[in-house]
Amino acid sequence: xxxxxxxxxxxxxxxxxxxxxxxxxxxxxxxxxxxxxxxxxxxxxxxxxxxxxxxxxxxxxxxxxxxxxxxxxxxxxxxxxxxxxxxxxxxxxxxxxxxxxxxxxxxxxxxxxxxxxxxxxxxxxxxxxxxxxxxxxxxxxxxxxxxxxxxxxxxxxxxxxxxxxxxxxxxxxxxxxxxxxxxxxxxxxxxxxxxxxxxxxxxxxxxxxxxxxxxxxxxxxxxxxxxxxxxxxxxxxxxxxxxxxxxxxxxxxxxxxxxxxxxxxxxxxxxxxxxxxxxxxxxxxxxxxxxxxxxxxxxxxxxxxxxxxxxxxxxxxxxxxxxxxxxxxxxxxxxxxxxxxxxxxxxxxxxxxxxxxxxxxxxxxxxxxxxxxxxxxxxxxxxxxxxxxxxxxxxxxxxxxxxxxxxxxxxxxxxxxxxxxxxxxxxxxxxxxxxxxxxxxxxxxxxxxxxxxxxxxxxxxxxx
Numbered sequence: 508x509x510x511x512x513x514x515x516x517x518x519x520x521x522x523x524x525x526x527x528x529x530x531x532x533x534x535x536x537x538x539x540x541x542x543x544x545x546x547x548x549x550x551x552x553x554x555x556x557x558x559x560x561x562x563x564x565x566x567x568x569x570x571x572x573x574x575x576x577x578x579x580x581x582x583x584x585x586x587x588x589x590x591x592x593x594x595x596x597x598x599x600x601x602x603x604x605x606x607x608x609x610x611x612x613x614x615x616x617x618x619x620x621x622x623x624x625x626x627x628x629x630x631x632x633x634x635x636x637x638x639x640x641x642x643x644x645x646x647x648x649x650x651x652x653x654x655x656x657x658x659x660x661x662x663x664x665x666x667x668x669x670x671x672x673x674x675x676x677x678x679x680x681x682x683x684x685x686x687x688x689x690x691x692x693x694x695x696x697x698x699x700x701x702x703x704x705x706x707x708x709x710x711x712x713x714x715x716x717x718x719x720x721x722x723x724x725x726x727x728x729x730x731x732x733x734x735x736x737x738x739x740x741x742x743x744x745x746x747x748x749x750x751x752x753x754x755x756x757x758x759x760x761x762x763x764x765x766x767x768x769x770x771x772x773x774x775x776x777x778x779x780x781x782x783x784x785x786x787x788x789x790x791x792x793x794x795x796x797x798x799x800x801x802x803x804x805x806x807x808x809x810x811x812x813x814x815x816x817x818x819x820x821x822x823x824x825x826x827x828x829x830x831x832x833x834x835x836x837x838x839x840x841x842x843x844x845x846x847x848x849x850x851x852x853x854x855x856x857x858x859x860x861x862x863x864x865x866x867x868x869x870x871x872x873x874x875x876x877x878x879x880x881x882x883x884x885x886x887x888x889x890x891x892x893x894x895x896x897x898x899x900x901x902x903x904x905x906x907x908x909x910x911x912x913x914x915x916x917x918x919x920x921x922x923x924x925x926x927x928x929x930x931x932x933x934x935x936x937x938x939x940x941x942x943x944x945x946x947x948x949x950x951x952x953x954x955x956x957x958x959x960x961x962x963x964x965x966x967x968x969x970x971x
Contacts, residue, residue, distance in 0.1 A: 508751050509663070509670045515760050516662055517565040519798045520805065524834035525561070527814070530827035536818045537829040543589045543817060551582055553590040563595045564805055567650035571659035574601040574615055575646040577813075579820075588820045593646060593813065603647055604639070605657070614645040643816070648808045650801075665757035669750045676750075680743040687735055694730045695723070705729065759794045795836050802833040 527544070529537035546552030560575075567573040573595070580591040600618045605611065616637040651660030661667075694709060696702030708718045709730065723729050809831040818826045872882040 508754050509666050512663065512666050512754060512758055512760060513569060515794075516568050516758060516798075517562070519795060519836045520565050520802050520833065521558070521562050523802060523836050525557075525806075526832050526834070527829045528832050529829050532827040533829070534822070534827065536822055536826050539587060539589075539821060540814050540817060540829050544813070551584055551589075554592040555590075555594065560593055561805075564648050564809075566598075567648050567659065568662045568801065570598040571650055571655075571661045572598050572601075572603065573648045573650075574598055574603075574617070575648075576640050577644045577646055577816075579644075588817075590813075590817065596640075602637075603649075603657075610657075612642065612647065614640050614642040615647060616640065646812050648805065648812075650804075652804075662758050666754040669754045669757075673747060673750050676743065676746060680740070680747075683739060683743065687740075690732045691735075692730050692732055695728055759797050799833075799836050802836065806831045806833050 527537055527541050543552055544557050547556070548554045563575070564573050574597075576594045576596055578591040578594070579588055581587070582589050596615075596617055601615050602617075603615045604613045606613050616639045618636055619638055649656070649659040650662070654660050692706075692709065694702055694706040696705055705720060708720070712718055720729050810828070814831060815828050818828050868882070
């Protein structure tokens, strides 16, 4: 159960889509950050894969903190200062450092490996046995800073206590089962020496063993088995179930126990009449909301402690700093986005700003794990081409300005359709399958042929 809870806490964030959103006035900052964080080392990025880095950051949900050492290098292709690696440092060996006057973060120190008791001191070490990692090369993610800003909190503290208690309970339970399997006997005799001798003889018995005993007097017993409480095992099982439910409930993952409780017909604590499994959807939504809050904290930390220093070194303090963003963690939200986009693409008249459709299309591309830069270029170029085509040759009775707007709508829809179809053709599309978007042409009329301005078919009818 403890291992399952750890997976439940980290998997939604590790599996969520992510992107780097440029800030207003971007002059290439987002492109640089993307080329460093999202690009493999062979193509000019850093050595640490971004999926590995995100997974290691989520370890702070268990260990309160995640420590990393940043190393830099100069990229030969363009002379930019980039990360060579963002290396994970085990939290058990690290201690966060703070300014002794202001309490501001000041890097961390890591305990070194002692080879044969030799501390291997050098003139740069302030504390024997530790290596200091300065602030400029350190990255520390502290989980739960809203509760404990200096030390952080672990979401498995209650689960660990329950796990320790269950380990002790399991030992007692196995002892009880052993006592039930191995009967305890009381041996009688005419005196203590005779009773002891008979007990020694019986204790030597093994499988198919034989022992000779003097036949007792009339109405007397040679031995008898001590009675055991046969229903005592149910008390152990009820306590184990209670602790398991407590572990799951402490992280809002009570839905983990619904299927098991329904199968056993027991409530948490061992009572009768299990609850309905239909509550799982509501519990899952509440749980995912808590994971989205954690994802927001991680995104802010990456933006401030990883992206901001990288941009400052290359563009200065007045640069436009991009932001790290996680996509939606809930599958239901993904389905809503696809449905909304399909309805807008099928609408003959655009009732929302074009910028909103641009943002919606780009968000859909993030969910499908497509390149954000290529998607943006596709939207701009395709929408402009269709707008120019319709503005130059508007349908009868339609002003050129209106035709240009209608062409932009068709261009955005075509770009979004190409994005979805391209993602659907790729193997292993994450989070959701690419939808089949409806055509802009009304029922019974063909869609405009590919590569030709949409002057006939659905758009002509919509324009009239």
